[in-house]
Amino acid sequence: MRLVTWNVNSISARMPRVLELLAAEQPDVACLQETRVTDAAFPHLELLQAGYTAVTHGTSSRNGVAVLAREPLDAAPAAVGLPGEPDPSEARWVEADVAGLRVASVYVPNGQAVDTPAFADKLTFLEHAAERAAKLVAHGPAVITGDVNVCPTDADAWDITALHGGTHATDAERERLAAVLDAGLVDAYRSVRPHDGNEAFTWFDYRGGAYHRREGLRIDHVLASPHVAARVRDAWVARPYRKGSKPSDHAPLFVELADDGQPGRAS
DNA sequence: ATGACTTGCTATGCAAGA
Numbered sequence: 001m002r003l004v005t006w007n008v009n010s011i012s013a014r015m016p017r018v019l020e021l022l023a024a025e026q027p028d029v030a031c032l033q034e035t036r037v038t039d040a041a042f043p044h045l046e047l048l049q050a051g052y053t054a055v056t057h058g059t060s061s062r063n064g065v066a067v068l069a070r071e072p073l074d075a076a077p078a079a080v081g082l083p084g085e086p087d088p089s090e091a092r093w094v095e096a097d098v099a100g101l102r103v104a105s106v107y108v109p110n111g112q113a114v115d116t117p118a119f120a121d122k123l124t125f126l127e128h129a130a131e132r133a134a135k136l137v138a139h140g141p142a143v144i145t146g147d148v149n150v151c152p153t154d155a156d157a158w159d160i161t162a163l164h165g166g167t168h169a170t171d172a173e174r175e176r177l178a179a180v181l182d183a184g185l186v187d188a189y190r191s192v193r194p195h196d197g198n199e200a201f202t203w204f205d206y207r208g209g210a211y212h213r214r215e216g217l218r219i220d221h222v223l224a225s226p227h228v229a230a231r232v233r234d235a236w237v238a239r240p241y242r243k244g245s246k247p248s249d250h251a252p253l254f255v256e257l258a259d260d261g262q263p264g265r266a267s
Numbered sequence: 268a269t270g271a272c273t274t275g276c277t278a279t280g281c282a283a284g285a
Contacts (some may be wrong), residue, residue, distance in 0.1 A: 010274055011281080034284090036275075040277055060284080061275050149285070164269065168285060202283070206272035216284070249273075251285080 001099055002026065004238075005220055007033040007107070007147040007203075007250035011066075014248055015043060022050050023240055028070050029098050033147045035064035041184060044064065057081065059096035065105040065146065066098040078102060084128035085148045086121040093132075094202035100260055101228065102136055106146035111167040117128035119167060122149070123224035126176035133183035137225045143231040144185060145222040147203075147250065150177045152187065158198060168219060188222040188255045193235060202237055203250050211242050231257040 004027040008014040011032065022030065035042065035058050042056045051070055055077040058064035067073070080091070080094035081088045092107045111122035134141040149151065151169045154160040163169050181187065193200065201216030210216060224232060234256045242251040 013274065034274095093282090105269050110283080112283080112285090147285095163285085166269085166285080205285075210271095219285075 001028045001259065003029045003031070003033040003143065003145070003222065003252045003257065004252045005105070005145040005222060006241075006252035007032070007220060008252065009034050009248040009250065011035040011043065011064075012037055012041075012236060013246065014107050014191075015046065017241060017246070017247065019046070019050055021234060021238070022068075025254070026070075027046075027068075027253075027254070029101075030068040030258060031145050032066045032068065033064070033105060033107040035066050036061055037064060047194055049056055054095060057091045057098045059089060059091040059192040063107055064189050065090045065092060065094045065107050066089040067098065067103055068107050069096065069098040072100060079104075082125065082132055083127050083206075083215060084124075084131065090191075090197060096265045098149065102139065103134075104136070104142070104146075107150070108143060108147060110149055111173070114165070114167060114170060122167070123176055124178065126150075129215070130176065130183050133180050133185055133223070133226075136190070137184035140166045140173060140225075141227045142225040143222060143228055144180070145253075147219060148177065148221045149219050150174060151217050151219060152190075152221075153175060155197065158189070158201065158215040158217070162215075168217060180223065184225060185223040186226065186232075188199075188229060188232045189218075189235040189253065190223045191232055192227060199239070200208065200237060202208070202250075202253050204242060206249050220250060220253045228257065231260070
């Protein structure tokens with residue numbers, strides 16, 4: 001089974017690239033973030049013509065998450081919103097049951113700057129994500145995936161000093177991401193590619209030619225429950241989707257899972 | 268130069284992204 005997570009930075013602006021990816025890569029599940037449309041305005045019809053059904057949690061202009069699947073999804077999401085999140089109206093969490101998995105698509109708050117209310121809200125959001133993770137892991141096979149907006153280690157940034165002590169790589173954020181993993185999840189990418197450098201980056205600033213200078217961050221993650229983690233055969237960043245015509249500032253992150261019941265790649 | 272793009276807004280410059 002092939003899963004992809006991608007912050008599309010507006011599905012309206014990105015529809016040609018989204019359709020390109022679905023046709024070329026044929027993911028079984030696609031978790032999208034920053035769809036930036038209301039549920040009513042979500043392009044269900046075009047996606048259906050491409051062979052995908054979707055559950056969404058969106059709001060006008062900002063944020064918004066979705067799960068797409070080649071198998072028909074229930075019209076209603078398995079869960080909408082993250083219990084305890086600071087502002088449920090921001091539309092940052094949605095869950096679907098697909099291919100025997102509970103799949104959560106998440107867009108963690110950016111945090112703007114340390115010592116802002118937005119940063120405090122980011123930490124609170126991550127704390128509740130850890131609580132939700134524990135519940136999902138206890139429930140069964142699960143994947144929490146999306147734009148987590150945290151670099152787990154210094155190796156996950158092109159130049160840790162370039163972050164100027166700002167968000168995404170503070171101890172406070174890393175401790176809270178670690179707590180999410182401690183709930184029983186595995187960083188699927190690092191489980192198979194522990195030593196990758198800049199090929200692991202999933203976000204590159206639009207400005208200054210950052211992509212072509214390979215100056216990015218690894219902030220999009222696939223976090224898998226133990227049963228799913230054992231099925232991870234490969235993981236990769238699809239860098240070509242970060243360039244070309246009207247790209248998102250994030251590259252898609254793919255994970256290939258062995259079929260349920262088959263042995264996963266031991267690494 | 269902690270800017271450099273890109274997006275959506277009810278705009279004609281701005282906030283926000285990370």
